Amino acid sequence: MSKLIGYARVSTRQQSTDRQRADLLAAGVRRDDLYVDQGVSGARASRPQFDRALDALLEGDTLVITTLDRLGRSTQNMLFFADELRSRGAGLRVLNLGGGDVDTATPMGSMLFTIMAALAQMEHEIKRERVTDSIIKRREAGKDLGGRPRRVTDSQIRSAVRLVKGGEPAAQVARDLGMSRATFYRRSRALAD
Structure with missing residues (x-):
C-alpha cells in the first residue's frame, strides 16, 4: 500500500x-x-x-x-x-x-x-x-548592518580607564563601549600587565 x-x-x-x-x-x-x-x-x-x-x-x-x-x-x-x-x-x-x-x-x-x-x-x-x-547600499549610507559588535581597541580601553579614574561610573563607561563591566575590567587588567 x-x-x-x-x-x-x-x-x-x-x-x-x-x-x-x-x-x-x-x-x-x-x-x-x-x-x-x-x-x-x-x-x-x-x-x-x-x-x-x-x-x-x-x-x-x-x-x-x-x-x-x-x-x-x-x-x-x-x-x-x-x-x-x-x-x-x-x-x-x-x-x-x-x-x-x-x-x-x-x-x-x-x-x-x-x-x-x-x-x-x-x-x-x-x-x-x-x-x-x-548591504552595499546600507554600507554606503553609513547605516548599521547589525552582526557582531565592533572590536574595541586597546586605545579605547585606556581612554575608558582614564574616565573611570576621573570619576565616571565603570558600568556607564563599559556600556558606552558596548561591553559588560566584567569584560571592561578584564580588558583593563590585561593592559595593565
Whole structure:
C-alpha cells in the first residue's frame, strides 16, 4: 500500500516549521510519516531528517513537500534527487504547484520538475543579489548592518580607564563601549600587565 511521506525544513533554529507541518498534515501526510529538519540549510548535501524520509520511501510512495526549495538550492541537486526518486519508483507532490502530483517518472513530469527546479534556483539567486545590493547600499549610507559588535581597541580601553579614574561610573563607561563591566575590567587588567 502506497503512502505519503512528508518533509519540512527551515534553515535556522529561529524559524518555525508550523505552517509547513500544518500544510503537509492537511494534504494527508500522517504524523508518523512526517520528517522535519530544523536549522539545516538546503545547500547542505546531508540533512538528517531528509535522509530518513528518503529511507522511508518505498516503491509507489509519494514524497510531499510544501515548496520546491525545501529540496535544495541548485537545479543540479534537484535533478539528481529526481533521478533518485525515479529509480525508487516513487512520486513527488509539491503543494505550492496547486497540489498536483509531479510524476518524475513521466516525460512531462520530468520536464515540469526540471523547469520548476531551475526557477527555484533562479529565485534563490535573485534573493541573494537583492540582499547583497541592500548591504552595499546600507554600507554606503553609513547605516548599521547589525552582526557582531565592533572590536574595541586597546586605545579605547585606556581612554575608558582614564574616565573611570576621573570619576565616571565603570558600568556607564563599559556600556558606552558596548561591553559588560566584567569584560571592561578584564580588558583593563590585561593592559595593565
